Amino acid sequence: MLEMFEPIVHALPVVLQWQNLLAVTVGMVAGLIVGALPGLTVVLGISVLIPLTFGLDPLVALGMMAGIYNGGSYGGAIPAILLRIPGTPASVATVLDGYPMAQRGEAAYALQVAVVSGSIGSIASALALMLFAPPLARISLMIGPAEYFWIAVFGLSTVSVLLGDSPIKGLIAACIGLVIGMVGTDDTSGWDRFTFNSLNLLDGLNMVVLLTGLYAVPPALTMAEQALKTGLVKELASLKRTKSVAKEWTRFFWVWVRTSIVGIVIGILPGAAGSISAFVSYNQAKRVAKDPETFGKGNPLGVAGSECGNGADNAAAMIPALTLGIPGSGVAAVILGGLLVHGLRPGAQLFRDNPDVVYGFMIQMLLTSIMLIFFGGLVATRLFGQVLRLPKVLLAPLIIAITVVGVYTINNSTFDLYVMLALGLLGYAMDRLKYPTAPVVLGLVLGPMAEQQFRLAMIISHGDPVALISSTAAKIIVFGIVAVLSVPALQWFIKRRKIASA
Amino acid sequence: MTTNTQERAMAMGIIAAALFLIYVSMDFPMESRVFPIAVLGLMAVLATVLFLRSFIGSQPEKKSQEPVPFFIHRNRFFASLACITGYIVLLPLLGYFTTSAIFFVAMTWVLGFRKYKTTFLTILIFLGFVYVVFVLLFERPVPPEFFQTY
Numbered sequence: 249m250l251e252m253f254e255p256i257v258h259a260l261p262v263v264l265q266w267q268n269l270l271a272v273t274v275g276m277v278a279g280l281i282v283g284a285l286p287g288l289t290v291v292l293g294i295s296v297l298i299p300l301t302f303g304l305d306p307l308v309a310l311g312m313m314a315g316i317y318n319g320g321s322y323g324g325a326i327p328a329i330l331l332r333i334p335g336t337p338a339s340v341a342t343v344l345d346g347y348p349m350a351q352r353g354e355a356a357y358a359l360q361v362a363v364v365s366g367s368i369g370s371i372a373s374a375l376a377l378m379l380f381a382p383p384l385a386r387i388s389l390m391i392g393p394a395e396y397f398w399i400a401v402f403g404l405s406t407v408s409v410l411l412g413d414s415p416i417k418g419l420i421a422a423c424i425g426l427v428i429g430m431v432g433t434d435d436t437s438g439w440d441r442f443t444f445n446s447l448n449l450l451d452g453l454n455m456v457v458l459l460t461g462l463y464a465v466p467p468a469l470t471m472a473e474q475a476l477k478t479g480l481v482k483e484l485a486s487l488k489r490t491k492s493v494a495k496e497w498t499r500f501f502w503v504w505v506r507t508s509i510v511g512i513v514i515g516i517l518p519g520a521a522g523s524i525s526a527f528v529s530y531n532q533a534k535r536v537a538k539d540p541e542t543f544g545k546g547n548p549l550g551v552a553g554s555e556c557g558n559g560a561d562n563a564a565a566m567i568p569a570l571t572l573g574i575p576g577s578g579v580a581a582v583i584l585g586g587l588l589v590h591g592l593r594p595g596a597q598l599f600r601d602n603p604d605v606v607y608g609f610m611i612q613m614l615l616t617s618i619m620l621i622f623f624g625g626l627v628a629t630r631l632f633g634q635v636l637r638l639p640k641v642l643l644a645p646l647i648i649a650i651t652v653v654g655v656y657t658i659n660n661s662t663f664d665l666y667v668m669l670a671l672g673l674l675g676y677a678m679d680r681l682k683y684p685t686a687p688v689v690l691g692l693v694l695g696p697m698a699e700q701q702f703r704l705a706m707i708i709s710h711g712d713p714v715a716l717i718s719s720t721a722a723k724i725i726v727f728g729i730v731a732v733l734s735v736p737a738l739q740w741f742i743k744r745r746k747i748a749s750a
Numbered sequence: 751m752t753t754n755t756q757e758r759a760m761a762m763g764i765i766a767a768a769l770f771l772i773y774v775s776m777d778f779p780m781e782s783r784v785f786p787i788a789v790l791g792l793m794a795v796l797a798t799v800l801f802l803r804s805f806i807g808s809q810p811e812k813k814s815q816e817p818v819p820f821f822i823h824r825n826r827f828f829a830s831l832a833c834i835t836g837y838i839v840l841l842p843l844l845g846y847f848t849t850s851a852i853f854f855v856a857m858t859w860v861l862g863f864r865k866y867k868t869t870f871l872t873i874l875i876f877l878g879f880v881y882v883v884f885v886l887l888f889e890r891p892v893p894p895e896f897f898q899t900y
Binding site: 300302303304416417419420423424426427430434436437439441442465468469470472473474475477639641642644645646648649650652653656657660662665666669673677680681683695698699702703 | 756757760764771774775778779781782785786789790792793796797799800803820821822823826827829830831833834835837838841842846850853854857858861862863865868869872876880883884888890891892893
């Protein structure tokens with residue numbers, strides 16, 4: 249049992265090097281800022297950051313990503329509580345009780361409940377990552393090419409079906425990602441696919457170009473269209489502490505325990521993390537409360553439930569991502585992209601070949617969760633919350649300019665910038681027509697793996713397709729895929745029955 | 751344009767792109783074309799379902815029949831797009847810092863922001879940040895300024 253923690257102990261001194269600590273701190277501040285600004289998401293923050301981390305040690309890059317992830321998770325609660333504007337989709341549930349609390353003069357208390365609860369959820373989540381990821385990675389060693397192919401299909405199906413409003417749109421988005429992943433020279437046959445004789449496309453489309461195109465350009469265009477010329481708040485200056493969470497911890501304890509478990513379980517499920525865990529956790533807190541009628545009217549337990557659940561899915565979403573290459577959330581998909589950019593492939597070989605990096609990242613997730621309590625304090629919240637005063641009309645060109653320099657410096661190529669713009673327009677159209685974009689990223693990540701494993705399975709079985717479902721594991725995964733794809737039909741059936749009975 | 755019309759236009763675009771790429775894939779050797787054709791075929795089928803669904807009315811909410819603008823503000827969208835395109839075109843010619851400063855002023859002006867002091871202060875801080883981080887700290891090559899190349 250103890251030998252399980254050996255790699256963690258070994259990675260600890262590496263994490264505590266000043267460069268890594270600085271990276272974590274910078275990431276956390278960036279995450280708080282990105283999360284606090286409505287319209288900017290954690291995914292955008294990480295996408296813009298990835299090009300910056302080229303040439304850096306992978307752990308420095310991952311430290312920044314961990315900081316943004318956990319920092320952004322709480323940052324979204326600041327405008328949710330103060331302005332009734334959720335900074336991130338996951339902080340929508342926090343608005344329900346956080347804003348009424350602020351209205352009756354308890355804004356500082358609500359922020360404190362949010363940050364402490366978010367930290368506790370994140371700490372539990374990071375511990376779950378440390379506990380469950382290594383054994384799962386070992387199990388992945390027993391998986392053959394056919395099973396890997398089905399796992400990739402399973403990941404794509406779950407994220408596509410569960411992440412957006414329309415499963416068909418989600419699946420189309422995944423197909424778009426798969427097609428983008430096919431661009432370039434086919435490793436097996438040496439044939440150029442969808443390059444249209446362009447030398448720039450021979451190596452395929454760069455992951456960073458795709459991420460920035462899909463996640464940074466569309467919000468910048470939307471901000472430009474809205475052209476808001478004033479900042480948001482003065483409320484930050486008048487924050488005063490009225491109560492202390494530390495003195496009332498017994499009141500919150502069971503909410504934290506329950507919603508941490510809920511958040512971790514939802515986080516592990518591919519495609520289900522994010523706002524779902526915040527809402528389910530909020531409902532869980534309400535369901536077991538003695539005074540459920542006060543929820544929605546400023547009950548601090550509501551803020552605690554949603555923020556703890558929101559924090560608890562962060563590191564947990566990385567469990568399937570690091571071990572099987574299947575992210576539990578959109579943010580995890582982008583971090584997975586960041587790993588690939590640094591030449592790190594998820595799975596057992598990541599744990600075997602780069603233990604300091606992978607275990608170091610787990611420690612960084614834990615470290616940022618603890619740091620959040622200090623960075624999310626009242627003074628820091630006042631300080632970082634000042635970004636809300638920045639007019640959004642200035643943010644749009646800022647995002648474009650930082651994205652352009654980041655993308656250009658990858659290959660010193662203007663061609664990449666045009667591709668980024670084209671993907672940005674595609675992302676804008678997808679946003680407007682409510683196509684989820686995370687399946688596109690996942691398609692690009694899992695597509696080449698799925699194709700490679702499919703070919704390998706076919707070679708091993710001498711072209712017999714039955715071999716794809718001959719093992720028990722393959723049958724179980726295929727059953728899982730069918731079950732996931734049946735969810736929308738089941739939901740439709742239940743909805744119809746409800747309408748008919750009403 | 752109603753939501754249904756937008757959905758149909760997007761679905762038709764996806765079907766057209768998928769069919770075109772299937773046609774392109776036919777030239778690939780067998781082992782390289784199986785996966786692309788399967789994925790593109792699935793994409794075309796799904797987009798067709800989406801297209802037909804908008805007619806059949808499995809979601810006949812009145813909402814979807816009401817005109818919904820695709821753009822939040824069409825003029826600002828195209829003005830911003832023009833600024834971004836101009837930015838990318840001018841970047842290799844004028845250099846990163848010069849083009850970024852012009853782009854920043856142009857875009858904020860086009861969007862109606864007239865607080866020049868705030869604009870210039872933001873440009874100064876932002877470009878200073880990029881210079882310190884990209885050029886000094888990480889030594890990343892940014893497009894050279896036009897006056898440096900002569």
